[in-house]
Amino acid sequence: MTLSFFECAAGTIELKDVFTSKNADQSQSSWQRAVGKETVLAALARLEQDIANSEKLYPAQRLTVVAAELETIQQEIKEFEEITVPMTNAESYSKTMHQLFVNLDLYKRPMLAAENEDFVANVNRKEMRRLELSWLRSREKELQRDKRQLHAQLLRIRSLYSQLQQLLGAIWSDGQRPDVSLEEEFERVHSLRDGLANVSMRLKAAVEYAHSALRLLDDALPAWKLASIGKSGWERTAACGDACKLLVRARCQERGARRVLAASAAPRAARALRLALDYAFTDTVHDHKYQRATEIFLQFKESLVQLVNSIHQVLLNNVENLAFTEKELEESRRKLRSARANDIVKRGLHDLEYDMDTLERLKGSTKVVDK
Template sequence: MGCASSGMFRKRPQDVMLSPHILDTYIHLEKEIVREEQTAPAPALSHTLGRLDDLAIDLEAAQQRLSRFTRMPSGARDESLREVLIDLGVEKSPDVAAEHEEFIANINRQVLAQNEVDILSRRLEEAEEEVKMLTSKVNFLQGLYQQQDTLLGELFGEAYGSQEEKKLEDELDRLRSYRDTLAGGALDWREASTCVQGGVELLDRAVQVCKQLASQNAESRFHLATEARNCLQEAALSVQMAQALLPGVQFPYCSAREITTVLQAVVYMFTDIHIPDRLSHANRCYMTFWERTKALHKWINQTIETSLSKDLADVNQKMDEVNIKLRRIRVGLVRNQMDEEDVEAYEAAARKQSHASLFIDSAEGEN
């Protein structure tokens, strides 16, 4: 709405007829807007669009790394690795495994490169679906704003109903902007928490599997090692993504060096599983990373709860208070714009609805 030069509201144009139910319409719109705003769809959409761009860049880089290897069918990658291990007799002794470790590691690097492309492609698709959903929510909220502006425009033209209304609406706009800024930051932290939580769950499984490796025959050991490798790789990438979401934050756990160490150990997994000392060392590395990832997840959640959530709750409370004041003022202004007959009709309808509700409640109580 435009600005009014005085505290007096303008009378509605003579050709505009106000329905006795216009107050109900306004209050219903106001409540819908407040409900939709609580989910902060606009900052969520902005956040997800940014994540979509980052994923697209990461995927392109991963595809370029994969292109350095000879192409092979997706399902044949691990099977080819298994056949090489059998042909070389790697399971026969630690010395044979050590002799061929670089050759086997290079095959595994290709599998890991394809895995990374697959992981990023899946997450890109998930982000695209989220963008569609959030775009729909933002459009719906914008439609509610437009309906509210149209309704108030019919009542007051281009003027505010009063200076107090203008003051409160300006305050509400300021709070909305501040809330959206806070919500955007909180979304980055919550997304980082989700990434790290996913990493913890993957590491739970990887550590459990790694403990079984030494006691298995060669065939079972290969399949378990494949599962552990996939879990460890995606867990490390998940923590890496969390760090990318918060580039200005110094994480107290899981440094870039730690992530690199884990990913490097995974490269040599299929020879390490046949060399007891190396397997023991690798398992300690994975266990340490698992413990530190759990600590990181706890730290992120504590930061969210002690700082971001409190700030967001405070501004939401202030918005609620301003919304209530603004609603009361506008209800009063709408009443002033209605003819005496309109007010009487509205109050009669309200009483009728109230009596009907009481009758229904009484009937339900008897049943």
């Protein structure tokens, strides 16, 4: 019986699939055999290198900074929620202030705006607290996501450390490891590196906050200028609302920088900004008050620039020390690895396969020899 072209093609495809699957199985089995033949000497070098590579991004130090900031933010959110109703719509901020001006007829009567500025400031303060609460909740979600990712990285590093200690414990019994002084030196440099990395992560987080605040200020100042020259009351109020929203976020970013630096006391420029924002809507009605508020915003920007410069100076010194310590740590790790490898070769264990059964037998024989 003659097969059609399609039947032959189908048979060819099936035959090809069989050969492909066989080749894949063979390659997988050969890969498994290659992995099974890894020696304890190669496993020791691999585990130490994996640990070194995993610690280069400093997940433990970053997690410390993120966890501390997250705890502080959650406490602030709890305090805010007790007295603040969440904002459902960001546009409601400008609309609320516009409706207040319309009801009090403040657009047409500037003197009346001056008489009611404390009342307007009180309403504005509550609205800005809603903006701040919204920012805190958004930041909380970001930090929780970062915390989960960093925690997963730490779990992997801990697993690598556990495998390394298991390997070392199987080869050498307690107190029998070669060159204990090298281990002590390595631990000393490692602790110094971790301390410098912790400071570096704090400084980097703080400078990122400060840079973000500066960018928000650069966006807020044009909107603030439009608030004084708008043709209609709604244009002026909407522009003022846009500027205030950006300035509130900038103030939150500045507080974030102080939060990671554990500096609770706010500088004078930040306190002046807080008060100026309370009266921002009525200040746009009076030229001299508007100019004064503009000066306060610029002073806050100058203080942020000074903060960034100060952090950069400390950060540069810290980065230099950290880089030097990293080189010292790498050299110490190399010496310790060499000492361990030489002892393994002397004991004739360099060809020993790295697997759980072999390690257990080796550990048992080591204990017998020690006795």
